[in-house]
Amino acid sequence: DTGVSQDPRHKITKRGQNVTFRCDPISEHNRLYWYRQTLGQGPEFLTYFQNEAQLEKSRLLSDRFSAERPKGSFSTLEIQRTEQGDSAMYLCASSTTSGGNEQFFGPGTRLTVL
Amino acid sequence: EDQVTQSPEALRLQEGESSSLNCSYTVSGLRGLFWYRQDPGKGPEFLFTLYSAGEEKEKERLKATLTKKESFLHITAPKPEDSATYLCAVQVRDYKLSFGAGTTVTVRA
Numbered sequence: 001d002t003g004v005s006q007d008p009r010h011k012i013t014k015r016g017q018n019v020t021f022r023c024d025p026i027s028e029h030n031r032l033y034w035y036r037q038t039l040g041q042g043p044e045f046l047t048y049f050q051n052e053a054q055l056e057k058s059r060l061l062s063d064r065f066s067a068e069r070p071k072g073s074f075s076t077l078e079i080q081r082t083e084q085g086d087s088a089m090y091l092c093a094s095s096t097t098s099g100g101n102e103q104f105f106g107p108g109t110r111l112t113v114l
Numbered sequence: 115e116d117q118v119t120q121s122p123e124a125l126r127l128q129e130g131e132s133s134s135l136n137c138s139y140t141v142s143g144l145r146g147l148f149w150y151r152q153d154p155g156k157g158p159e160f161l162f163t164l165y166s167a168g169e170e171k172e173k174e175r176l177k178a179t180l181t182k183k184e185s186f187l188h189i190t191a192p193k194p195e196d197s198a199t200y201l202c203a204v205q206v207r208d209y210k211l212s213f214g215a216g217t218t219v220t221v222r223a
Contacts, residue, residue, distance in 0.1 A: 031209065033209065042201050100146075100163055102163055105159070108155075108157045
């Protein structure tokens with residue numbers, strides 16, 4: 001399968017714990033995006049990488065959130081001191097700088113904070 | 115701020131009953147309008163990109179059109195497997211997509 005992959009698919013944690021999610025983009029894609037989606041809403045942009053550089057962060061991304069893409073390949077999204085309001089689906093997408101602007105999404109990581 | 119509004123929120127159709135979904139947008143400098151399909155518990159699946167008013171694209175029973183202020187997704191003779199949430203998104207700068215809340219389509223056999 002050459003699509004975007006995310007791990008884990010589901011995560012249940014207790015309030016105050018730290019969690020980390022991983023995203024592996026489509027191999028030739030140099031752009032990687034993180035979005036968050038809550039029930040009944042469309043995805044909301046969190047942050048964006050071009051290669052290893054993080055070029056944009058949404059105001060939704062509080063200082064408890066950090067994202068990295070150390071070698072311009074896979075990316076991690078860490079949430080520290082989780083809160084119940086962090087419960088959501090975290091989606092990763094990737095795209096190329098050539099051709100169209102289509103972003104291809106992974107299956108998402110469903111986070112539940114108890 | 116970019117605004118994307120989708121209507122209706124939910125649509126229940128009988129198999130074979132054609133209908134249209136609306137996506138209206140208020141943006142400055144549209145680079146592209148995107149349609150995605152999302153099944154429950156899964157990530158959005160790319161359907162179409164439209165770049166300029168008057169453009170149309172088709173895929174099986176789906177046809178997307180674009181004007182200067184809105185886009186329509188037409189579903190012709192839908193089947194139960196077309197049941198999903200359809201998301202519309204706009205791209206203004208070279209990266210971020212701004213999504214609407216989606217239209218949930220249910221097609222009954």
